[in-house]
Amino acid sequence: MNPEIEYELMKNHASELRKAAAEHRRVREAMKGNKSERRSLFGKRRSA
Structure with missing residues (x-):
């Protein structure tokens, strides 16, 4: 096979x-839902 591909x-x-x-x-x-402390950006954006 040639290297580019x-x-x-x-x-x-x-x-x-x-x-x-x-x-x-x-x-x-x-799945972790409300137990997750690390959902800062993603969680706020989803609920807003």
Whole structure:
């Protein structure tokens, strides 16, 4: 496989992993609900 394609695939995969991790974090925060102290920005924005 040529390096350019491999690099593009790697970048794409990394961004997909980042998105999945962010989504997972949001879900976990939402599941914690009111017990979470760290929901400052996200929580305020959702409820506003």
